[in-house]
Amino acid sequence: MNNWTAHEAEYASLLEKMQGIASKNGLVLNPDKERIEKVLGLMTENLVATGKPYCPCKQSHPLDPSKDKTCTCPEWKEEIAADGHCFCRLFYAGEGS
Numbered sequence: 001m002n003n004w005t006a007h008e009a010e011y012a013s014l015l016e017k018m019q020g021i022a023s024k025n026g027l028v029l030n031p032d033k034e035r036i037e038k039v040l041g042l043m044t045e046n047l048v049a050t051g052k053p054y055c056p057c058k059q060s061h062p063l064d065p066s067k068d069k070t071c072t073c074p075e076w077k078e079e080i081a082a083d084g085h086c087f088c089r090l091f092y093a094g095e096g097s
């Protein structure tokens, strides 16, 4: 049950994909489960609406596919290096990094 999306299967699939991306890059997802549910729940809504995982923290309102960014965004690694996490606080630097 997610407060941000009713598309549970798509949410589960997106969560699995993001966990894979984190793991492949030596990162972790935010330990705050509510934050993950919000970011990925809203991203799931964008995915279902457009077919692409637009970042809910960086998008226009309404969404503008011509300029909004999909996850992972081009600057995520720079943000994590500078702040320890991406702008959305979805991906965090892993232990030891």
Ligand code: SF4
Pocket (backbone or CB within 6 Å): 039, 055, 056, 057, 058, 069, 070, 071, 072, 073, 076, 086, 087, 088, 089, 090, 091
């Ligand atoms: S800020 Fe984080 S959640 Fe948003 S697109 Fe970039 S990597 Fe993905």
